[in-house]
Amino acid sequence: MSLTELHLALLAGAPRHGYDIKQEHDAWFPDSRPLPFGQVYATLARLQRDGLAEVVETRVDGGPERTVYALTAEGEQRLRTWLAEPAPPTGTGAEEIVRKTIAALHTGIDVQGYVARQRTAHLRRMRELGQVPAGAGPAERLVREHLVAHLDADLRWLDLATDLLRTPSPRPTPERTSS
Amino acid sequence: MTSSALTLSGVSHSYGRTQALRDVSLSVAPGEVVAVTGPSGCGKSTLLLIAAGVLRAQSGRVTVAGTDLSGADDTARALVRRRSVGLVLQFGQLVPDLPVLDNVALPLLLEGHPPADARAAAAGWLDRVGLAVGPATLPAELSGGQTQLAAAARALVHGPALLLADEPTASLDTRSGRALLELMVSTTVAAGGSVLLVTHDNTVAARADREVRLRDGVIEHEVALS
Numbered sequence: 283m284s285l286t287e288l289h290l291a292l293l294a295g296a297p298r299h300g301y302d303i304k305q306e307h308d309a310w311f312p313d314s315r316p317l318p319f320g321q322v323y324a325t326l327a328r329l330q331r332d333g334l335a336e337v338v339e340t341r342v343d344g345g346p347e348r349t350v351y352a353l354t355a356e357g358e359q360r361l362r363t364w365l366a367e368p369a370p371p372t373g374t375g376a377e378e379i380v381r382k383t384i385a386a387l388h389t390g391i392d393v394q395g396y397v398a399r400q401r402t403a404h405l406r407r408m409r410e411l412g413q414v415p416a417g418a419g420p421a422e423r424l425v426r427e428h429l430v431a432h433l434d435a436d437l438r439w440l441d442l443a444t445d446l447l448r449t450p451s452p453r454p455t456p457e458r459t460s461s
Numbered sequence: 462m463t464s465s466a467l468t469l470s471g472v473s474h475s476y477g478r479t480q481a482l483r484d485v486s487l488s489v490a491p492g493e494v495v496a497v498t499g500p501s502g503c504g505k506s507t508l509l510l511i512a513a514g515v516l517r518a519q520s521g522r523v524t525v526a527g528t529d530l531s532g533a534d535d536t537a538r539a540l541v542r543r544r545s546v547g548l549v550l551q552f553g554q555l556v557p558d559l560p561v562l563d564n565v566a567l568p569l570l571l572e573g574h575p576p577a578d579a580r581a582a583a584a585g586w587l588d589r590v591g592l593a594v595g596p597a598t599l600p601a602e603l604s605g606g607q608t609q610l611a612a613a614a615r616a617l618v619h620g621p622a623l624l625l626a627d628e629p630t631a632s633l634d635t636r637s638g639r640a641l642l643e644l645m646v647s648t649t650v651a652a653g654g655s656v657l658l659v660t661h662d663n664t665v666a667a668r669a670d671r672e673v674r675l676r677d678g679v680i681e682h683e684v685a686l687s
Contacts, residue, residue, distance in 0.1 A: 376617075
């Protein structure tokens with residue numbers, strides 16, 4: 283499940299507390315279901331347990347106590363490993379591709395390399411799907427065409443990501459952690 | 462050692478101040494299908510025209526089917542193009558005053574084949590691409606998609622060693638486009654020929670053995686798909 287790695291990406295710019303991570307996630311993926319606070323805190327606890335994140339500060343500024351987390355070196359390595367691998371070119375359920383692309387764009391970790399690898403993975407899958415076995419009926423051909431159409435849509439979207447890279451808008455400042 | 466069907470070495474080309482290709486090197490092996498992709502204006506059509514010998518590269522070397530086009534005069538380049546290359550351009554580019562049948566027969570007629578034989582072969586290819594025309598039908602009577610079918614038939618009629626196609630299915634619906642692409646690729650490769658497809662259509666690129674992606678006139682990445 284890539285939510286773990288996505289949390290690592292959300293922590294990559296600067297140390298953040300749970301509330302900030304939730305806000306940042308919902309800003310990155312405005313069309314997704316908002317991240318529940320419970321899930322954020324559970325994930326952060328797991329990251330800490332696994333040595334991928336660490337507590338760097340506990341703030342009590344008159345309000346509720348806020349624990350600020352930062353990536354460990356191991357956490358950053360795990361994030362880089364995640365972004366080094368293209369998402370499975372499944373044709374449907376493209377959520378993972380969106381997550382990886384957006385995380386790569388926000389963190390700036392080898393974005394061009396990621397997009398190129400994802401493109402290749404998709405084209406290879408499309409090529410396989412185009413090799414229709416002899417004797418395949420219209421139903422099997424249609425299923426294949428459905429997958430090809432979805433993969434093609436992903437690739438067009440990735441092209442937009444590439445264009446964005448060429449005319450970059452200012453990156454969101456990592457210093458958005460509120461005190 | 463088998464020589465390449467097409468080799469470009471350090472090819473550069475400009476239109477005025479606009480540099481279309483910068484130091485591009487590319488090789489296509491016999492029987493290989495290569496897709497050149499990239500955004501509009503990346504130089505991919507220029508690359509195809511240079512490979513076809515239609516444009517002369519301003520620097521670098523171009524070899525097609527064992528012949529170095531770089532130093533060749535216009536006549537020699539035209540000869541290579543006629544004998545070894547099948548060329549499908551985006552809008553068909555048929556000769557307007559010639560009937561479609563003669564357009565398709567042209568590569569054979571220019572090589573001195575008897576007209577009746579050349580026209581019979583042309584009619585056979587028109588049938589294979591699925592285009593029904595009369596002997597006097599002119600290009601102006603065809604739709605954009607039909608023009609592309611005729612252009613493909615003309616490119617295939619002489620069994621080229623190198624098929625070069627620029628957006629060959631752009632004017633066709635999905636099903637007809639797939640069928641034409643498959644016909645072009647499979648017949649050329651089955652005869653030991655090679656195919657270079659220039660396209661921004663991912664479904665066309667996915668038919669290739671290798672993708673060469675251009676951006677701003679340089680190769681951005683090159684990767685095997687098979």
